[in-house]
Amino acid sequence: MKEFSGPALFLDRNDINTDEIIPAKYLTEITKKALAPYILEDLKLEGFDPKSQAMAQAGVIVTRANFGCGSSREHAVWVLEVNNINMVIAEGFARIFRQNMFNCGMLALEMSGRDIDALFALGKEVTLFADINAGRLTVTGRTAEGGTREQSFSFELDAFDRDLLLAGGWLEYADKNY
Amino acid sequence: MGKTITEKIFETHLRDTPSPGNVVLGIDVVMCHEITTPIAITDLMERGMDRVFDPARIKAVIDHVTPSKDSKTATQAKILRDWAARHNIKDFFDIGANGVCHALFPEKGFIRPGYTVIMGDSHTCTHGAFGAFAAGIGTTDLEVGILKGVCAFKLPETMRINIIGALPAGVYAKDVILHIIKTLTVNGATNKVIEFTGPVVDNMSMESRMTLCNMAIEAGGTCGVCLPDRVTAEYLWPFIKDEYPTIDAAADAFTRWHSDPDARYAASLTVDVSKLAPQITFGYKPDQVKDVTEMVGTRIDQVYIGSCTNGRIEDLREAAGILKNRRLASGVRGILSPATPAVYAQAMTEGIINIFMNAGFCVTNPTCGACLGMSNGVLAAGEACASTTNRNFNGRMGKGGMVHLMSPATAAATAVAGHIADPRPYMNG
Numbered sequence: 361m362k363e364f365s366g367p368a369l370f371l372d373r374n375d376i377n378t379d380e381i382i383p384a385k386y387l388t389e390i391t392k393k394a395l396a397p398y399i400l401e402d403l404k405l406e407g408f409d410p411k412s413q414a415m416a417q418a419g420v421i422v423t424r425a426n427f428g429c430g431s432s433r434e435h436a437v438w439v440l441e442v443n444n445i446n447m448v449i450a451e452g453f454a455r456i457f458r459q460n461m462f463n464c465g466m467l468a469l470e471m472s473g474r475d476i477d478a479l480f481a482l483g484k485e486v487t488l489f490a491d492i493n494a495g496r497l498t499v500t501g502r503t504a505e506g507g508t509r510e511q512s513f514s515f516e517l518d519a520f521d522r523d524l525l526l527a528g529g530w531l532e533y534a535d536k537n538y
Numbered sequence: 539m540g541k542t543i544t545e546k547i548f549e550t551h552l553r554d555t556p557s558p559g560n561v562v563l564g565i566d567v568v569m570c571h572e573i574t575t576p577i578a579i580t581d582l583m584e585r586g587m588d589r590v591f592d593p594a595r596i597k598a599v600i601d602h603v604t605p606s607k608d609s610k611t612a613t614q615a616k617i618l619r620d621w622a623a624r625h626n627i628k629d630f631f632d633i634g635a636n637g638v639c640h641a642l643f644p645e646k647g648f649i650r651p652g653y654t655v656i657m658g659d660s661h662t663c664t665h666g667a668f669g670a671f672a673a674g675i676g677t678t679d680l681e682v683g684i685l686k687g688v689c690a691f692k693l694p695e696t697m698r699i700n701i702i703g704a705l706p707a708g709v710y711a712k713d714v715i716l717h718i719i720k721t722l723t724v725n726g727a728t729n730k731v732i733e734f735t736g737p738v739v740d741n742m743s744m745e746s747r748m749t750l751c752n753m754a755i756e757a758g759g760t761c762g763v764c765l766p767d768r769v770t771a772e773y774l775w776p777f778i779k780d781e782y783p784t785i786d787a788a789a790d791a792f793t794r795w796h797s798d799p800d801a802r803y804a805a806s807l808t809v810d811v812s813k814l815a816p817q818i819t820f821g822y823k824p825d826q827v828k829d830v831t832e833m834v835g836t837r838i839d840q841v842y843i844g845s846c847t848n849g850r851i852e853d854l855r856e857a858a859g860i861l862k863n864r865r866l867a868s869g870v871r872g873i874l875s876p877a878t879p880a881v882y883a884q885a886m887t888e889g890i891i892n893i894f895m896n897a898g899f900c901v902t903n904p905t906c907g908a909c910l911g912m913s914n915g916v917l918a919a920g921e922a923c924a925s926t927t928n929r930n931f932n933g934r935m936g937k938g939g940m941v942h943l944m945s946p947a948t949a950a951a952t953a954v955a956g957h958i959a960d961p962r963p964y965m966n967g
Contacts, residue, residue, distance in 0.1 A: 374725070429725070430660065430931060434577075456674055460676035464678060519557035
């Protein structure tokens with residue numbers, strides 16, 4: 361199973377679509393790795409730079425509603441995977457994107473608008489860790505005094521979604537069961 | 539408790555319930571194109587799983603970039619072509635016979651009421667127009683579909699949209715669906731099937747129903763669906779005439795899929811189209827929609843007529859009615875991509891291709907082309923396109939470009955005016 365943890369990248373917008381995550385012109389690549397440099401290249405979000413250090417270091421994306429809407433392209437999941445982002449936390453996902461995440465053994469974590477607001481309020485430099493068995497998301501950040509502080513959130517994962525994560529993806533699950 | 543059409547289809551295709559609320563369905567048709575399938579094929583090969591569950595139930599086409607534009611797209615086409623040959627997939631459509639998948643496959647009679655259909659393409663929802671459950675899926679789902687003929691879904695709820703009134707002149711299925719997306723928002727139907735009902739839908743051709751269902755995904759919908767009826771039976775008749783004694787008998791048989799009167803819906807909405815004006819998008823989201831009258835005069839560099847939304851013969855007729863004896867305004871480029879070879883041939887027979895060419899349009903081969911900025915018709919930064927396609931996302935038709943979605947009639951009027959124009963004054967003359 362993959363690890364669902366890392367520094368958070370906050371994308372404060374609803375309806376971030378697949379064409380923004382990976383533009384169609386790169387869909388001619390036939391390896392996942394080749395997609396890596398183009399992550400979020402066309403994202404329309406003030407102040408966002410796809411070449412920034414925050415982007416390079418990110419292990420988790422935290423965003424708002426309807427993330428991944430638009431195309432069915434699994435490239436939008438792979439481009440995260442090859443950039444070491446195995447988890448996206450959002451108020452909601454487009455159906456196909458969400459399924460593609462679990463199908464690749466990656467975590468698309470839906471949380472309430474209130475919890476998402478709370479995550480955004482924690483400040484930019486935080487590290488997240490999701491324990492899918494315990495259903496707990498732990499957030500670690502720095503205090504103004506240079507110490508660390510921790511906060512945790514609980515979440516519920518659908519049983520089948522969790523089985524997909526444990527199996528490593530849908531192909532692995534389906535090959536065993538059907 | 540009654541059932542919706544989708545619940546009936548799910549029930550008849552159920553293979554497994556891995557956990558409450560999650561189902562695995564048997565799939566009737568797995569459709570493939572050269573953008574999302576080659577990676578599935580190479581992955582299956584690397585895993586030593588290069589098999590197909592049933593070559594007769596797999597349909598494949600090269601449509602997004604065709605003819606290939608460079609070595610990479612030629613490689614994608616070759617992977618798909620070689621795979622189809624290797625597995626004896628007879629319904630494979632290559633150059634000369636290929637066209638936009640969601641226009642071509644219905645034309646070939648591959649979709650029937652009550653079917654389950656998947657494809658690695660979000661606009662697969664188009665095929666719900668035939669009373670099927672048709673969903674866009676990713677490459678991993680596609681791999682499992684190819685290998686096992688199954689796909690997992692969360693049980694979707696259904697939203698019913700009852701479309702009433704009479705469509706005014708100059709207002710078409712495209713305007714109706716843009717108006718609905720504006721009402722629902724891009725997230726309004728997420729995880730839901732949209733069932734389109736009512737007299738306006740009953741009176742629509744299959745082409746118009748496909749336009750309607752095609753954009754269900756732009757409201758987040760898993761699938762759009764229309765109840766199969768005599769119009770469906772007439773369209774499918776050449777393919778089903780050995781199965782039913784008459785068209786009416788086929789239409790009667792299709793009613794088994796109709797939603798029951800006491801079926802339960804997550805939401806029901808009535809849309810009266812009697813006073814609807816032609817619709818157009820203005821931003822980077824398909825729910826940013828206005829009456830065309832609010833946008834008249836907006837600058838345009840290119841007009842694109844085609845795609846799985848509006849590249850069918852009815853769409854070409856609609857545009858040609860306005861373009862006849864008129865010309866593209868100077869400074870505006872026009873591109874027509876008939877969606878399939880049959881559409882192209884029919885348009886030639888009817889003189890429609892001549893009308894477009896006399897107007898100054900470039901007529902391309904059938905392809906997805908400019909719609910997603912993968913081949914012919916890409917915009918330069920700062921340019922705007924009046925387009926009959928389905929997405930206006932930032933960068934969709936080319937980095938820095940702006941796409942305004944509209945009906946073929948509005949696109950044709952815009953082509954003639956040289957800026958966004960209301961089609962109604964251009965009609966009947």
